[in-house]
Amino acid sequence: MLMSQLYSPTLRETPSEAEIISHKLMLRAGLMRRSAAGMYAFLPLGLRVIRKVEQIIREEMNAIDGQEVLMPIIQPAELWEESGRWKDYGDEMFRLKDRQGRQFCLGPTHEEIVTALVRSEVRSYRQLPLRLYQIQNKYRDERRPRFGLMRGREFIMKDMYSFDRDHETLDQSYWAAYHAYKRIFERCGLEAHPVEADSGAIGGDVTHEFMVLAESGEDLVLFCEACEYAANAERAEGVRVPVQEGEKTAFEPLETVATPGASTIDQISAFLGVEPKDCIKTLIYLADGKPIAALVRGDHELNEIKLKKFLQCVELELADDETIFKVTKARTGFAGPVGLSIPCYADYAIEHIANAVVGANKDDHHTLNVNLDRDFQVTAFTDLKETQPGDPCPRCSGTLQGARGVEVGQVFKLGTKYSDAMSATFLNEDGKETPLVMGCYGIGVGRTVAAVIEKNYDEDGIIWPLSIAPYQVVVVPVSMKDEAQASAAQSLYEELQAEGIEVVLDDRDERPGVKFKDADLIGFPIRVTIGAKSLEQGQMEIIWRRTKEKQSLPIEAIVPTIKNFLRDGDQI
């Protein structure tokens, strides 16, 4: 490719829309342009990178017997009603009507479509396992699209769906995908850590996210440095520590005090001069419409995902003021467990508090010296708090560390959630109608590219891993007006092309500084500079983008050096 013809408008200034490094560099290097919030056009260089990542994914999916298909983006509402998710997806789903008024959505994911696709045609266990995947745009109307490809509203995803005869073979599909994912990210030059995660709106019970640790990551990942345990913070398990004999002593007498206007933990602890950890937060929720109380320590946050999962309810929301008044006889902010007649679920940490401060179920009052059993009972103890760095590891005696992470992929065991709801069955070995056992497996293609940049850049621009660089080599004659340089550059360009090497010749009539800056910004792994002086001495210069190391070599050594380097496939 000739640089003079390549449509790759580089920018010296960072557009104000960009906050994180990958976003800034993808705009500056002319890889993409924004068209609307969370929607981007890929320019030629950006699309080449995307296609390379897609090809790596494709090869690894084919290697585990995945078969590529392409399903519609527009999906009829009826299918989502069958699975019950038409309502669940809420505002994140782009919805539209056709000219007949029929409802559709733009697929945020494809469980419904793929289940409908196979349900009438997979009839026998002999057709299983079946693993179908596609690489395609997905749509999610994010509340706050940002960070370029990290959180877009239209984005490219690889999604695979597996269909198995039972949970044992689902296990094989799941781990095949898990290991394929490790290989995919490795081949893209990324270290991605599988962590236990929550399955969210997709459903199912076992799931791993593949996380790339990066400061710009939107997720908090917790991992134990002593063992292998790693989990997304929203999923990380809390530990139940047994109450030691004598741990809680000297129960003081109950006392109710006026705390006018102080309703939050911070206000109360300041007002009463107590530590937040000695307070109990009492939250009133409506679980499928019925009020319940949830207790966590004053300095902890309640994790609604855990509460919802524990209660096995469909809808969970904080109760409205009216319900709270009905249940506690007080304004919102003064609820406490003493005397409550609704079910009361407490986080494990509550077991350890003595003489706690709680809401008095009376406007502007709190109760002091509240103690479990003596003053209130709990329906059940469970893991309800948001796990934090510093918390104990649920697997060993280690302590959890925290790091920010970018989720680049996720694998799910779905089980029979969709096949049950949508009657997708097959005849098993005994001729019995049995629901298909499903898994699903996603990779954000654009987000993977962005994560690669977050981990591979310097002050001058992107440093592409060889495997997904838009081109491997750029040839830069210092001056195209010098005939010797121009003709040496042209020869090298042609020789590299003949070797099947992806090369750009910067044939622009620009100052060398401009050309070098663009080469560094775009991030070609290898630059060959051709200057008048070195050319006279029969030499050219290779500059390795990652190390910025320079090597003057005889002209005839340039191609073999590059070939060797590419053959060894180093992630320079």
Place this chain on the structure above:
Amino acid sequence: MLMSQLYSPTLRETPSEAEIISHKLMLRAGLMRRSAAGMYAFLPLGLRVIRKVEQIIREEMNAIDGQEVLMPIIQPAELWEESGRWKDYGDEMFRLKDRQGRQFCLGPTHEEIVTALVRSEVRSYRQLPLRLYQIQNKYRDERRPRFGLMRGREFIMKDMYSFDRDHETLDQSYWAAYHAYKRIFERCGLEAHPVEADSGAIGGDVTHEFMVLAESGEDLVLFCEACEYAANAERAEGVRVPVQEGEKTAFEPLETVATPGASTIDQISAFLGVEPKDCIKTLIYLADGKPIAALVRGDHELNEIKLKKFLQCVELELADDETIFKVTKARTGFAGPVGLSIPCYADYAIEHIANAVVGANKDDHHTLNVNLDRDFQVTAFTDLKETQPGDPCPRCSGTLQGARGVEVGQVFKLGTKYSDAMSATFLNEDGKETPLVMGCYGIGVGRTVAAVIEKNYDEDGIIWPLSIAPYQVVVVPVSMKDEAQASAAQSLYEELQAEGIEVVLDDRDERPGVKFKDADLIGFPIRVTIGAKSLEQGQMEIIWRRTKEKQSLPIEAIVPTIKNFLRDGDQI
């Protein structure tokens, strides 16, 4: 690929939804499945064909310096308001709102997006010509989606956009694309005829459609057998034949007669016992809100596209009853040119009619013996009729023939329609701000595949051209239970794979008849059958799908024969 693992559910029966052969065979051969009206999921074999067509297109677009990009499918309404097409597109456009209530559409085409993409970054004539293309889903909410991939609502299209400095270089871009299109269709094994066409909602003045002649085609193509002229019927030019001296004689006196209840040409000609060709149809239109009359011969149809283009109006619609009454003082159905005070445009054929029958501008009356000049005047004569087979060729003295055609591609000279509306300018050689001169070029990928099938099938199924066959070879052992057959089949399969040949091994435990039927239905160009008897004689049988010719060959000759055949690249 092993047939036992391939997800390719073939059907013995034709689904009732399918009307034309390509649609039937794509469903029966397990290439795709319907998900909603005009929306399809491609299964593995179907997607392989699609990808091959895409790759041919990609190579030919790259060969004419096209650069591949990928633009968003969701497009903001504001861009379409800039070009003025937000309203024009009407019900065919899928529209939606995001959670903030902003309006978007699903791109039916990408002129607006691509113009917005380059307008801020193409600044100099030095950056031109620029040719950007993408291969991507397009969306049109067809009133009547049908015929499978022929008229879908979600469909894959290649669209290229060219930007040039002037009309001369646009000409180069246009003809480069035109010739690339010819090569693309040829490589897909299709004879596609470029015909002059109308540019419709896309705009611009020069455009060719690439038509594959097939009975199932939705378009009527007219072509001259004497010369090269070919055009879509809606575009085909009418010819003005000079009126010969003495052609019209014996003008009879005007006479107005009662024609109660007879208002259509058929009714009038029956009632009065005259030929439709001796009647004049007078149609009252509103052109940008102003009434005009349009005259065509009674046996001709008016072509609104031609009328609209001649009047250069934005909106053209048949006038309502009220307007007609105001203009003619009569009910709808009795308009005539005599005494009309609005502009009156007549088709060329009107010049030749003597003693015509016309509406009398009086309820239930017509006027006889109406003659041009004596009884009415015409504002202008022009080409207004729908051209038909049998009409004279506008280029030579030949006669036009008609044929049904499937439009597989179209190329347009847009000129500055979008760059003017959207202020997309560059600085020319003289430093003067100048609008970019644009062209656009589309190919329906799925429709091309369907057209290939329309032209390549027999009673047993599809007959793929080699270039886009999902796999080139299928190896069919008569019985997989016979160890000798199974092992010979496996060896051949591996040998063919090692040669880089795309091969399926039908390893299913099915009757040979079932396997042969599937092979024919799917349409693999080459089948190798391995039977017990011939194997004993050291032979296998090649069956060429297109000719059904069978060839028994020594085992060692099978691979070389196939290789030779593939190398020669014949379109068997």
